[in-house]
Amino acid sequence: MEKKLTLFKNRKRFGIEKNIDIIFKNTALVLSSFVAIILLGIILVVFFQSFESFSRYGLKFLVTSEWNPVKDEYGAFTAIYGTLVTSFLSLLITIPLGVGTAIFITEDFVPKVFREIVGSFVELLAAIPSVVLGLWAIFVMEPFFRAFFVFLHNFFGWIPLFSTEPIGRNSLLAILILVVMLLPIVTSIARDSLNQVPKKLRNAAYGIGASRWKTIFSVILPAALSGIMAGVLLALGRAMGETMAVTMIIGNSNAFSWSLLSPGYTISSMLANQFGEADGSQVSSLFYAAFVLMILSLVVNIFAQWIVKKFSLKY
């Protein structure tokens, strides 16, 4: 009887235990705010480092394409144009491929085992480091596509996009390697959002006599659209910031050209190439270019998150 009483006795917590609890909570709080600090730090540091160049060129930096350390004249138009063109064109190729693959994985055309193999292959592709993709692009893809590029130039040379003689590395190769890198992102996000479409929508469509692809196009894809859009935007952000593979294959030339068959430049490849050896006001100009890249990818990313919140369908 005596023992049982002590068992239920109200024991106050020791002060030290309470303190540990409070310290633990506050440590976790501080650690979680590190994310915000780092993010703000990145934005502020890059902005202040680019200030010198920003005050000297203003917005003219964005539209002039002279990049001359000797004359100390800088403009990043070629790199900005290259970033936008490579990322948008690669996305244009990736979207149908990725969504098509995602549909193949989520529909039951072939037994589940094969679909899972395709799915994990695509995801493993995402794990390959981009520098290895760049190496592969230099030694395998470039020789492989050379004849095709010559053909493009000979028959479609009248289109400005293919107007230069293809010699070695060029923007089109960068676009193709970007497709390989974006495919896993678009596919896996599209697959997830297709999987989240409730089964009853599909059954209802089948029930009123829609064929399989009528169901996919009119019911399932629209229902999964917000997720797919978000995936596409994330891929766009990734494409803009992608550095290594693009740097290795794009040819790195600051001479502006409409042609995709000529060497080009992107902001990130410019940074990768010049940052190590830059000094003086070139550093500040590079920081300015980095700032532009950061703003571009921030806008795309925030827009992606906004779309997920705004348009995610609720069932």
Added chain:
Amino acid sequence: MNSLYYQKRLSRNIGDKFFTSLSAICALIAILPLIFLVTYILIKGGSQITPELFTLEPNPPGDDLDAGGINPALIGTLIITTIASIIAIPVGVGGGIYLAEYSKGGAFSRFIRFGVNVLAGVPSIIAGVFIYALIVSTKILFGSMYSGLAGGMALSILMLPTVIKTTDEGLKLVPDELRYASLGVGASMYTTILKVTLPSAFRSIATGVVLGIARAAGETAPLIFTALFSYYYITGFDDLFYEMGSLAVLIYNFALEPYDAQNKLAWAASFILVLSILSVNIFSRILAAFTEKTKRV
């Protein structure tokens, strides 16, 4: 009566067939790069693997006969990734604990989750630029400029969002009943987290973290102007404060050399890098599938 049977020539059935084969072609195109890439790396890189590769220093380009080995880069990658993990894992797990356990759905946690997603989308080269401005150019680390330490810090920025996200999501999957039970028998909040919720989410968190580390090991862009590259053996603790080689940067530098010997070394390094990253990925995938099957509840 005829309309009850499947008619091959009906336009809707032809259309269906067409789109089905189109999506199969898409899937085929999607997996082709991986197959080509892996076989090419296995053949081209695997044939370069020799015992000397793991023990020698790389020779500076120019001598086309013998490129040496990749020992400093291999060790450098291990060191830089370890530094990144030492920074990112405690910060990330701590931050994840706060998000999942303490602040459920408040304005602060929403802001931090948003920040995590934004940080995950920051281009990797920007992390390098940031560390360059903050640490390399200011020589804040005991007067050293390019260093393995700076490289590790740049990588940790890239790892951090992954670690926070996996911790946050892993902890959210732990059923609330466990927490109630622990708090109900009188355990304090931190005992509950350390002894109950963290251990039960351990496997999913560990998987995510390991995948994050594997991803960081292959990152190049943040390293090319923070850790730079070095041809020499890493001999002691002091080397942390000097230029440090890594497999990824070795591949980048040597792929662009005009010499065949250096190119071969780049392939060999890719072989090792890809093989280790893919095996980590496949292993954790199998582990995750295994956990899925044996999960109670």
